[in-house]
Amino acid sequence: MTARLILSGLADLFRRPSTSLSVILGVFATVFLCGLLALAQVGLDGALAKGQGVLRFQVYWKPGADAALTARQMDWMRALPGVIEAKAFTPEAAMAVMRGSLGGAAEPLLPGAVNPLPYTLLLGFAPPEHDDKFAKETLERLTAVDGVAEVRYNPAAIDAARSLGLLGAQAVLPLGAILALLVGLVVGNTVRLTLLRRREEFEIMRLVGAAESVIALPLVAGAAAMGFVGAGLAATALAFLWSAVAGQLAAAPLWLSLAAPPGWLWISLIAAPTAVSALAGLAAAMESRP
Amino acid sequence: MIEVQGLRHCFGRREVLRDLTFSLEKGGFAFLTGPSGAGKSTLLRILHGSLPLQEGRAVAAGHDLVGLRPSKLHQLRRDVAMVFQDFKILPERSVADNVALPLVVRGTPAARIKRRVSSALTALRLTELANRPCAELAGGEQQRVAIARAVVAGPRLMLADEPTGNLDWDLSLRLLDILRQFSAHGTAILMATHNQALVAAAPDARIIRLERAAPDAAPTSDAADDMEEAP
Structure with missing residues (x-):
C-alpha cells in the first residue's frame, strides 16, 4: 500500500507536467544561486586559509x-x-x-x-584554536634544540590565522543560515502553494473515504521528488561550473588552486531542499484539511 | 442501517432540523422529501460526517456519529457513500479514474479495481465514455459518473442528494431503477429529491418527509438552502 501511494505521488507529477516543471525550475534556481554563494564562500575561505592561515x-x-x-x-x-x-x-x-x-x-x-x-x-x-600559548611554546621548544642559533617567526601570522577562524564563525555560519532560510522559504512555499491548488481534489478524496495518510503520503513523495530533481540538477550544474572555474583559476596568470568543495556541501545542497520539499508536501496535506 | 433519534441541528440561531427520528433497515430504500430549507441536505451531510452532530443520536452503517473523531471519518465514508448535488468529480481525470477513486484510496488490488469499475460503468451505461475526461461530459453524464463512483465499492449505505436533478425523465427513471437494484442487493439508500413524480414512480419506497422548522425557533427564509451548502 505504501509503495503504491508513493508511486501514485510520482505519477501525479506527470499528470500535471507544466506545474511539476515550474516547481522543479523554482527549486533549481534557488538551490543554484544559494549553492553558488556557498561554493564561493568555501573557495574563498579555503584560499585564504591556504595562504594566510x-x-x-x-x-x-x-x-x-x-x-x-x-x-x-x-x-x-x-x-x-x-x-x-x-x-x-x-x-x-x-x-x-x-x-x-x-x-x-x-x-x-x-x-x-x-x-x-x-x-x-x-x-x-x-595553529590550534583557543591556544594563545602555542606560538610562544613552539618558539621555546625550537630554540631549545641543541645547535639551533636562532628561530624567527612573524607574531602577526597567528593573529591572521585567528582572524580567519573568526571569519568562519562570523561570516560563514550566518551566511549558511541565511542560505538555508532562503532555500526553506522559497522551495517550501513554492511546493506548498503549488500543492494547495489541489485542495479540491483532496477534499473529494476525503469524501470517498481516503484516510489522511492516503492523501499525505503521495504528496510528500511527489514533493520530495520535485525537490530532489531540482536540487540534483542544480548541484550537477554547480559541479560543472566549479570544475570550469577551478580550471581557469589554476592557469596563468592567477595560478590559484582551489580545494574541492567538501562532500557534505554537495550532500546538503541536495538533501536539504529534498527534505524541505517533503515537509512542504506534508504541510500542504495538513493545511488542506477541512 | 440508519438510526436517528431526536436529531436537532442549527445554523447559528436558525434551527434547521428539530427532533428528527427515523430508521432505515439494511437494503431499505427511502425518499427524503420536503420543501427547500427543510434540512434534507443537512441531514445527508450529518450522516456522511461532513457536518458535526449537534444534538440527538445518529448511527449510520454501524458508525455512531456521536463524538465521531476526524481520524475515523474515512472509515464511516467507506461504508457510507454519497452522491452530491454538484457531483464532486475530478474534471481533468477520466471517467474510469473518477469511478475507481474510492477503491484506489482503499488500496484495492489493481485487478479488482478494473473488474469493479468495469461493472459499475456497465450498470450506468458509461463504458464508452470510460477514457474521456469528465470535463468533456454533459451534466447528466457527470451525474452518472458520480453515481457509479458511489456504488463501485459496494457501500452499506448510499446517500443521494438530488441525484436526478440534472437528468431528463427517462434517465431519472433509469437511475431510480439502478438504485433500486443496488437496494435489492443489500445497500440501504436514502435519496433526497424534490421530484414528486419520481417519488410516485416508486410507490413501495418509504418516504421521510421533512418540514421547515417552526417559526418560533428562528425566522425561516429562502436563504436556508444557501446556509445548508455553506462549507
Whole structure:
C-alpha cells in the first residue's frame, strides 16, 4: 500500500507536467544561486586559509653544525604536532639558490672554500584554536634544540590565522543560515502553494473515504521528488561550473588552486531542499484539511 | 442501517432540523422529501460526517456519529457513500479514474479495481465514455459518473442528494431503477429529491418527509438552502 501511494505521488507529477516543471525550475534556481554563494564562500575561505592561515617558523642552525645530527633534529621537528609543511635547506642548497639569484655578482661575496650559510628549516604549523600559548611554546621548544642559533617567526601570522577562524564563525555560519532560510522559504512555499491548488481534489478524496495518510503520503513523495530533481540538477550544474572555474583559476596568470568543495556541501545542497520539499508536501496535506 | 433519534441541528440561531427520528433497515430504500430549507441536505451531510452532530443520536452503517473523531471519518465514508448535488468529480481525470477513486484510496488490488469499475460503468451505461475526461461530459453524464463512483465499492449505505436533478425523465427513471437494484442487493439508500413524480414512480419506497422548522425557533427564509451548502 505504501509503495503504491508513493508511486501514485510520482505519477501525479506527470499528470500535471507544466506545474511539476515550474516547481522543479523554482527549486533549481534557488538551490543554484544559494549553492553558488556557498561554493564561493568555501573557495574563498579555503584560499585564504591556504595562504594566510599557517604559522611559519624559520629555524637557523649555528654555522658548522654537524650534518648528521642536524638531519635527525630536522626529522624530529617535522614530526612535531601541527606541522603541515616543512622545507629544509642545507648550506650547499642555500648557496646554490643564492648563486642562482645573484649570478656572477655574488662571486666576490661568496667565497668558494668556506660556506658561511647555516642549515635552515622552514616549518609551517596549523595553529590550534583557543591556544594563545602555542606560538610562544613552539618558539621555546625550537630554540631549545641543541645547535639551533636562532628561530624567527612573524607574531602577526597567528593573529591572521585567528582572524580567519573568526571569519568562519562570523561570516560563514550566518551566511549558511541565511542560505538555508532562503532555500526553506522559497522551495517550501513554492511546493506548498503549488500543492494547495489541489485542495479540491483532496477534499473529494476525503469524501470517498481516503484516510489522511492516503492523501499525505503521495504528496510528500511527489514533493520530495520535485525537490530532489531540482536540487540534483542544480548541484550537477554547480559541479560543472566549479570544475570550469577551478580550471581557469589554476592557469596563468592567477595560478590559484582551489580545494574541492567538501562532500557534505554537495550532500546538503541536495538533501536539504529534498527534505524541505517533503515537509512542504506534508504541510500542504495538513493545511488542506477541512 | 440508519438510526436517528431526536436529531436537532442549527445554523447559528436558525434551527434547521428539530427532533428528527427515523430508521432505515439494511437494503431499505427511502425518499427524503420536503420543501427547500427543510434540512434534507443537512441531514445527508450529518450522516456522511461532513457536518458535526449537534444534538440527538445518529448511527449510520454501524458508525455512531456521536463524538465521531476526524481520524475515523474515512472509515464511516467507506461504508457510507454519497452522491452530491454538484457531483464532486475530478474534471481533468477520466471517467474510469473518477469511478475507481474510492477503491484506489482503499488500496484495492489493481485487478479488482478494473473488474469493479468495469461493472459499475456497465450498470450506468458509461463504458464508452470510460477514457474521456469528465470535463468533456454533459451534466447528466457527470451525474452518472458520480453515481457509479458511489456504488463501485459496494457501500452499506448510499446517500443521494438530488441525484436526478440534472437528468431528463427517462434517465431519472433509469437511475431510480439502478438504485433500486443496488437496494435489492443489500445497500440501504436514502435519496433526497424534490421530484414528486419520481417519488410516485416508486410507490413501495418509504418516504421521510421533512418540514421547515417552526417559526418560533428562528425566522425561516429562502436563504436556508444557501446556509445548508455553506462549507
